[in-house]
Amino acid sequence: MDDSSDDLLRPTTKDLARVAGVSRATVDRVLNNREGVRQKTVDRVNAAIRDLGFVRNIAAANLAKSRRYRFLFILPRTGDLFLQELSDRIEEGAAAFANDAVSAELQRVDTNDPHILSQYLTDLSADRWDGVAIMAPQSPQLRDAVTRLLERGIQVLPFVANQEGTISDDFVGIDNKTAGATAGLLMGRFVGRSQGKILVVAETMNAQDSLERRHGFDMTLHRKFPNLRVLPSLETYGADSRAEAVLTTTIAHHPDILGVYILSSEARVPLRILQQLNMPDHVVQIVHERTASTVSALLDGSVDAIITQDPGHLARSALRRLKARCDGSEILASQERIRTEILLETNV
């Protein structure tokens, strides 16, 4: 029940000094890695820290330092409902964390142009920012710019768009292969035993995320549902007209389509076009991200399931992770794992 000193007061630096038999000044030197302390003394203080289970009171420390955590979220310039929702949740999260001395701002940058993005990152000053959360596809230029940011002491966190572990161990977002596999499993089980084809719609297949989702989707279908054949991904390139053209043509060509999987974050346009094309009721539609558009489609029955990640959770998790990095403290892994959620009309 109580693994340490629980309900009584936590030990302070004063207690450390007393137990280690040194002064508070020396405790301070050890705690903040200042030099000019003999190893023997360092060890004694560290022993006291262990013995008392001392944990630095970060709130008091920040108060003393008047420290502020200034974080910047860099989001793509293009985007639709999901991006708007994400922005709103970031603002909300920043407001909620104001008590912990963190403030966050949000900047839309042309993240698809590696040159512009890397220039923007290079211009960021460590005087102004403590950490940056970046939602952008990977590129060599981005990788270099990130390295320079880290060298200048600015924390960097890949956000929602995966950087394939090249930048840092942790990443805020779902495992897209898992998401695709889950979409595939639901697709297979909802379609049933009939034989037919599955249509996959994407904004672009150039992004790592899309590839991973498609890969997970294919793997599941291939392994468990041999009755279904997945067509090559249709790419809309975010253009309404192109989306309409490719969807219309493809659907006309394949009368035996049993399901549609929209794997991009923004499903509004493809959904509207599918609606116009009047797909038969039994065609299973699975989309990503909970937005006004996908929710209303789920409720009116045209969409069967939404695979999603909680934007509020994404925002708060990024803030907590950036703060933990600045403090050099541990995160609570179970809290920061972004879940791949399944929404049906009953639990939306």
Add this chain to the structure above:
Amino acid sequence: MDDSSDDLLRPTTKDLARVAGVSRATVDRVLNNREGVRQKTVDRVNAAIRDLGFVRNIAAANLAKSRRYRFLFILPRTGDLFLQELSDRIEEGAAAFANDAVSAELQRVDTNDPHILSQYLTDLSADRWDGVAIMAPQSPQLRDAVTRLLERGIQVLPFVANQEGTISDDFVGIDNKTAGATAGLLMGRFVGRSQGKILVVAETMNAQDSLERRHGFDMTLHRKFPNLRVLPSLETYGADSRAEAVLTTTIAHHPDILGVYILSSEARVPLRILQQLNMPDHVVQIVHERTASTVSALLDGSVDAIITQDPGHLARSALRRLKARCDGSEILASQERIRTEILLETNV
């Protein structure tokens, strides 16, 4: 982007005093509702609060007051894997919140005996506890004991087990009708178009939670899947032998069972018995709560879906809500909504 003073320092009571044209002592009187201040002065200070967007620095305030939040979690004495997981996550959450001056303990009480429970609650002192999270079925005695706790100034939060809104507006846990409806929807879609029966297994149908889950389940099946007939709930009363007896008999009696829904939080025993009874592969099994037992059943294919709530989220949400109540501050609704999650073998 910035709705108020964002990256600069937040206003302090000193700023309030200056702007309102009063002393810091008066600001303090107004902020902490001390008497002996003219209405006119109160208004001026409040105007300054509004104008500057002042928000009390709770960390500094708690430091000054040496305030600690001492919370108690009261959990049932009986329970299996889910309860163990919940306990672990409460400990973990308490550790994570230690920086915010909150400490939490955990007590197992015979929550099924209203007399014992209410006596236990009555014995709690406001000197020792600031808030209590209670996981227990509702009863008149409980309701009275809770009223007395509130009168003594101890915050109370219904936890996981719903109290039907009689105790307080907020409740930490899922909407069980939603959970049941979601189980029903998955059951119907996974079974497909065949005609047959669905078995429902519960520990007891005396609890509000079980009734709500069953109600949601029935509603969905009735409305959308007329091909399925739901059998009366089997109650195990938590006894292995009884569980084995009723399950064996019922399954023998109904050869056309297409699905099994285990609606209680602890599925280990029923799952084990079903395994022994060697149900055909096509029988769809849906259970609640992510535990070692349900996860392994999901992965080996015997269980098709787990409907669950995140125990870590439950614990942390309860801590945040109790703290917010003590502070008289607002919670972030979107963060505290406990989601009804669906786990398949791909996203477990």
Add this chain to the structure above:
DNA sequence: CTTGATTTGAGGCACGTGCCTCAAATATGC
């Protein structure tokens, strides 16, 4: 206008930590 009550101000100490200075103690090299 005086009296007494009410309201306000000035100032201080506390909380736990960071960060600074200056002197004292101790260790090291010769």
Add this chain to the structure above:
DNA sequence: GCATATTTGAGGCACGTGCCTCAAATCAAG
């Protein structure tokens, strides 16, 4: 043993808020 360098201690101020005291200012009633 002495001179010098290194290590340590004592003490203080700061952060933003709570809470206290005591005196001064302002108000209402006679």
